[in-house]
Amino acid sequence: MKVSVCRKAHFNAAHRLYNPKWSFEKNQDVFGKCNNPSYHGHNYNLEVWVKGEIDKETGYVIDIKILKDLIKSEVEDRFDHKNLNEDTIEFKNLIPTAENMVVVIWNLIKNKLPKHLDLKVVLYETERNVVEFDGK
Amino acid sequence: MKVSVCRKAHFNAAHRLYNPKWSFEKNQDVFGKCNNPSYHGHNYNLEVWVKGEIDKETGYVIDIKILKDLIKSEVEDRFDHKNLNEDTIEFKNLIPTAENMVVVIWNLIKNKLPKHLDLKVVLYETERNVVEFDGK
Amino acid sequence: MKVSVCRKAHFNAAHRLYNPKWSFEKNQDVFGKCNNPSYHGHNYNLEVWVKGEIDKETGYVIDIKILKDLIKSEVEDRFDHKNLNEDTIEFKNLIPTAENMVVVIWNLIKNKLPKHLDLKVVLYETERNVVEFDGK
């Protein structure tokens, strides 16, 4: 009998979508205004869902403070107020689409999470564009 | 390893809930004020979730513009600023409850979507009443 | 020293925007798809703001229950699940634009409100279109 627990967070970052193997024209064709060479940016909203048994002593699946600190060290400190293409190793050779970002964030958190807990990450690039990844 | 991608949209429509095989009294009993013969209306909010592998070249599961255009042609152009009972063939013989609407919308989008992508549709009739369908 | 108190409410209605003195073509030109003769509809969200001195005995500007009941009798019972053009006397001869609606609602509530209280009404026709009226 497992309960899911969610903590929300957010960070603000600049990025550019382009594939260095393609011409500027092909990038413009595929990525449109997201290919702006001087970058644009977003307020990213994040939901981190962790699923597991309730601990009988605490009534917690996970102490939300542990989850909050994990999100801070693995996601916010790494990406907040950064240029994803220029300032991070994760997106040096990976296009920072929302899809690639949600997989990167899932792996960063999964690596630090106790093994018995399931993980799902939801990332809002804008209020209207959302991605979700649960490792499957 | 599959990622879900969501695009949100909305449309405004009028409708009436009633079963033509029943008396006005029975309709009133089952559907209450939703049975108003001169119609009432809603701002419908829509979430269209598409699930698939990330394309290595683009970093996309699906170009969100394709999804946006699909929602426009299949849903918004069909239902926005319409009377669902009077102006649409989909609800000529089908009661436009949120449940029936979400199945209709799922089928309309599924028919135009590449076969390898999974689809889930969430429809908000009001901020407090929501329905969801994933084809299963 | 005056404090403002707000109560939120909502109602769902159908309407059509057209001026009966104009041709269908002119109405189409001015009101576009809002001129659909079979109507369309909205979830209207309402904020009713009342401003006055705090009563020393209760700590209230107005008992929020009084305000809630007033909104129910004057607005919700009158407009919820109605066709504004067909089912209401207020919009028999008045185009139910958000602007006209907010003035009508302001007057309906003002008439029943204790005289010493100021009133402001905010009406959301959609999440993106809002109107506001304070009687001045």
Next chain:
Amino acid sequence: MKVSVCRKAHFNAAHRLYNPKWSFEKNQDVFGKCNNPSYHGHNYNLEVWVKGEIDKETGYVIDIKILKDLIKSEVEDRFDHKNLNEDTIEFKNLIPTAENMVVVIWNLIKNKLPKHLDLKVVLYETERNVVEFDGK
């Protein structure tokens, strides 16, 4: 072919997180300011999701009014404007964490729900802390 239907609700309550088998210091260590002996409180937001086949006659999975009444009698009447630790039998011997609350609420609703319907409950303790339980 099943559709999910959601009804949202909310209630306001006071609570304190502590394990009576522990010292005050250990409780302080585990629960921090949530261990305040004079209590603190929350606006809880609730989503109740019910999944089943669409009834051909009504177009409903469940009459939303039945669901609304069920939420009122089982959740709102029991917990709204209450002190969870002091005023309820459910949390006399169970720590009112969001995790324990969502399981309690799931069971209360499940007991009254027609057997053929699946149930999922989502509980927002704050805008940023959410839990979810579907009985599995």
Next chain:
Amino acid sequence: MKVSVCRKAHFNAAHRLYNPKWSFEKNQDVFGKCNNPSYHGHNYNLEVWVKGEIDKETGYVIDIKILKDLIKSEVEDRFDHKNLNEDTIEFKNLIPTAENMVVVIWNLIKNKLPKHLDLKVVLYETERNVVEFDGK
């Protein structure tokens, strides 16, 4: 030429509405379930609006970090995870209605704010009940 700048914050607290000069019955009559002697609680959301000239060197009306720290020291540290009636001197002899709370918070912040800045405070007791005070 003045610009307004807003910072949002939130805190969670328990409270009870009652006038100690009245009988339990009269309190019940006026405050209803808010008179529960074991308390209930809320997630309070706060908007602090500060108005002034833009500083030419910084482009700021006020460094939002200063405002954030001020809200933390004057409001969050004082009221978050507290019982307003039991744990605070501000509401020892003042009924903690939203109206009284917004005036108290306005005064606490005003006292620490540079004199040339105007102040308005908005307090959400729930998503539907809001109060506002600007010192006039």
Next chain:
Amino acid sequence: MKVSVCRKAHFNAAHRLYNPKWSFEKNQDVFGKCNNPSYHGHNYNLEVWVKGEIDKETGYVIDIKILKDLIKSEVEDRFDHKNLNEDTIEFKNLIPTAENMVVVIWNLIKNKLPKHLDLKVVLYETERNVVEFDGK
């Protein structure tokens, strides 16, 4: 008797806060991580409020489509998916703080708006940081 009408919009942009007359250290001291030389970014949400008399023939203060087009040409086309510091003339020599941005946007719209209409602009840099300007 004047009614206010609001249209909401949004745009995504990158920016950096720094004063070119200062050292990097002083900029870091004043603007912190907002001084990142490779930029960061935001989803900006915009509310444009226009106030005037209701036109008797149309029931409109302003045709919302005119307002929508004005926001598109003056704000979205200019700033959406842009680097404010690099790609715009407005912020070549002006720090793109939210305060400076709201004044720039107010002037851009005011110049194109019919003279008899009052204008107020609200700009959300994040969900928690908001600025407002009405020209006074």
